[in-house]
Amino acid sequence: MAEQPGSGLKTPQKGYRLFQKKGIKVFIEGVWHNNPIFGMMLGLCSTLAVTNLMANALVMSLSVTIVVILNSVITSLIRGFIPDRVRMVAYMIIISTLVIAVDRFLKVLLPDISNALGPYVALIITNCIVMGRAEAFAINNSPGLSFMDALGVGSGYTLSLMVIAFFRELIGFGSLFGVRVIPASITPLGLFAIPPGAFFALGTYIFFINLLRNRSKKEKGGSK
């Protein structure tokens, strides 16, 4: 995709369209190329833990998305003021605050799912995705683009988690979002409901995604 030089905002429409084009590019990169699960191998702890049920996966991935968006936008807004040496500490303070707030909200609005997610919401603090995007993108880009990047990465994360959870819940419990869809006479393959199943599901998911990527690479004649 050809990079268009920043021509300044000659007319508001031109500047806006420029932003839209670059923003969308950044978004798509976040979903596919920088996908936390198969692109960057980040945030795997929570992936494995919460994909046993689709409801858990959805709430978790939305929480992560909210945190990464807010963190990236805030970091981008104050990027001029952050002294270089305390970057990491600053990230940690901001992220911890955001996560505590999200955790409290979840406890009130969705108490049962909050109990199910347990400590994994708090572990968003150490989730490399959030700090990774701040360090790799937000600290050097405008808030608008940082938002698109965070949205893309968050969406990619949500997508991956939901796909894995779909299969794990369907095969492991015979249900989707808690609603039993496989007839009761068929016993679910409990393997996918327990921890080893999470690993197997992840490995299989990576396998199929790589299959897709390599196939599209071949079709495009080797160019990405």
Place this chain on the structure above:
Amino acid sequence: MKDLKMVLFLLILSSLCALVLGGTEVFYEKASVIFNQRLYQSVLELFDQEIPIEEVDAAFSGKFSFDSHGGRDYFLEKETGVVVFKADGPGLWSRIEILLALNPDFESLYGLKVLSQAETPGLGGRIAEPEFQESFRGIEVVPSLRIVKFAAAANEVDAVTGASKTCEALEKIINKAVAEARQAYKRGL
């Protein structure tokens, strides 16, 4: 000079975050009111009364009097003297929160209700099923309550198949809470 800038920045950032967190806590406190209402509703359900959430406060204070020992709230049913209280503890995957109702002699349970759990769905999660909870009515807690494979004695309850760890955890929670209640009221000791 650089160091001063660093310290100043961190101080300002921390203060702002502390403000945000303070605000979150205020919101949480306000929202906790509904926690209490839900609790009262559950207590009334244990006594086979379905009260809509708006009328819960009135219905509850009509039927129960409040007491407190060792940081725990106890609700005493005015007519029968049954003592109701919350207990919680670690399960296999989550925190299990229950409502215990002790008969006045503190030697048997009036009933039990599981308020919150996130154990393995279909296995440990089945402790949330009404039939399981019903099986606790009238069960003796002397010398302690036991959740076993084939319940025979008066202080035994049938466990959920395939959920031994969760049932073990539940048993621990119940016995610990009952012991604490006995200490508090000096009854059934």
Place this chain on the structure above:
Amino acid sequence: MKELFLLLFASIVTSNIALTYFLGMCPFLAISKEIKVATGMGAAVTVVMTFTSLANWLINNLILLPAKLEFLQFLIFIITIAAMVQVLEMFLDRYSPTLYSAFGIFLPLITVNCAILGVSLFMVLRSYSLIETIFYSFGSGLGWTVAIVAIGGLRKGLIFSDPPKNFGAAGITAILAGLMALAFIGFTGVVRG
């Protein structure tokens, strides 16, 4: 006393922090196949885990709970971890170059290792006492080390086999970890309540 050793055993085997609770995964899938490196990292993690859990227990039970400041737990925990890792790194660098070369280099990575924070969080969730925390955190560190060394060894042996290319390094490691997790479940019957 028996309870404590059961806790230790469980945290290494049946409730292995990496294979059952999925914590500390990032270095898991990216770590070198060298056993030495894996052991070094494992040692660092164990030390940091034990000390930080201890520190966090003290702060939580002596300061946060009495002052009703539980909602600050996450923030305080992560700050404690970061601070202790810094201190440990400086201490090692100053007083024991040999130890520093063995595992000091891993320390900066460990701050964001979810396993460290995770252990402190589980300690709170399960209301462990001080001594239980020590056994649990030390056991978890050992368990993590066992898991990561085993995975490293298995990956080394992979050069003799030919898994489908599309798995990639990460995919096949995930499958291996799953198989190991499955195997560890077999230990569940060993410990009778």
